[in-house]
Amino acid sequence: MIVLQFIDIGGWFAALINWLTIHGAFFFDAVTVVVDGLLSGFQSLLITVPALVVIAVFTAAAWATAGKWMALFSIAGFLLIMQMNLWRQTMQTLSLVITSVIFALIIGIPLGIWASKRDSVERIVRPILDFMQTLPAFVYLIPAVLFFRLGPVPGVIATLIFSLPPAVRLTNLGIRQVPTEIREAAVSYGATPKQILIKAELPVALPTILAGVNQTIMLSLSMVVIAGMIGAGGLGNEVLRGITQLRIDLGFESGLAIVILAIYLDRITQALGNSTQKQKK
Template identity: 50%
Template sequence: MEQFESLIRIPLGQAVRDAIDFLKEYLGGFFDAIATVFSAIYDVASWVFTTPPFWAVIFVFAAAAWLVKGWKLAVGTVLGFVVILAVDQWENAMLTLALTIVAVLIATAIAIPLGIWAARSQTVSNVVRPILDFLQTMPAFVYLLPAIFLFSVGVVPGIVATIMFAIAPGVRLTELGIRGVDPEVVEAGQAFGATPGRVLRQIQLPLALPSIMAGINQIIMLSLSMSVIASMVGAPGLGRPIVQALSSVNVPLGFEAGLAVVMIAMILDRLTGALGTRQRPRRRSATPSSAASPGDAGADTRVPANA
């Protein structure tokens, strides 16, 4: 039996290790550059959230909540931050928020263009879909291994693992939203003389915006959950007290840090959800005629002589 198992054994793990060693040897400078950029962006984000007094951060988020939804969301946002202050996890919460926002910005910057490309090309969609399936079914802890091998330990592998873990829904929902636009609306825009770029910008993207915002919301939630796990490779934030509480069976510390994570998740979820809802009434403004000016339509706009 052992002899038979040795015949069918495929050393996939060793192949992955060889691939990582190859990348480190021949693309080490590239990964060092990525680490430098990500680290610099995180340093700026962490400075923005940790340097101002707590009331300034609360005011900014409450004002944003008031603008996108109203006073009820603003009050809920303030109460959420007050809970974080009450459990004495403010600094860790701000570091987690900084890591989450950096990962979300990078993941969104990759996911939306890739989703648009997949929506416009069936070949790209066929290539991207199994990769996304693989990323979404992979256990979260597995993402930490290649990140450690390529970027050592610290905040950078945490950001990279978070991006890999969270990017798939953004790509899928962007592609779904653009493919879900009524083909007759697109054809009408083309009939008015709109170029493919203008059709994308002024018809497809506005109509697909609720789906895209849902994808961004999913990226935020997954990034926040992964940013806690990323503390196992040295990323700062609320993950550290949670891991410490697990190792020492410190129930109060674990509960307080976990409650702070829940508050951040609720605040970000309500803000992005309200922003996506706010855009829906504007979907009707993306009409075919708005995608092309009279000159673009190529039609004769002169008034007949006998009019």
């Protein structure tokens, strides 16, 4: 066992993170500027616009995609959030979710496409995704804080890492599942690889990719709450206050607001996926 004492995985990882903190500062600062800019943009938009207007827009979106029952649910749900005095925090959380999902998709979908085209990429990406998904969510928070300090930006980064895998996996899967004959048809009529991807593979894979988007949104919502621990703000912060101050009422109310937001986002993205699914046999 003496030999094994030299294998100090935790120590090596800490050394790596320290090294990155010092030498990658420029990169992390740049990321902070971009993420923070987008995040504050969404936040100020959602918070400065009167709540009733925002609710009207959400309801209209629900009606258009998921039907009148979902529209009724969103009116009732979001009014309840207002009533509980959690509107501002809910909009903060929604901004965090939107920002991290945008980044997750920008990274995840192209990565998924690449993995679907090359088995070697898939072989490398898959274990990394497994690692990202199974490592306890709290562990992300430590390096995120070291790189980006406290606040909403490390929250977005940790959330993005946690919610990235389904976007990659399901894009990869969706494109690999495109029937051979459809791909052959596109090739045989003289489509270039780019045309095959854009005109045949991505549209056929779209329902599966949207299922991945839905999963990414759900995962990021759950992570955003945890990110409240590092000062990301929003509903996570309220939940944390509820826990630390043992305030059952606050904890329950903010938990309920999260559930309402989750149901709303889930049903609407699912409905989007279903409407494209209908064109398939």
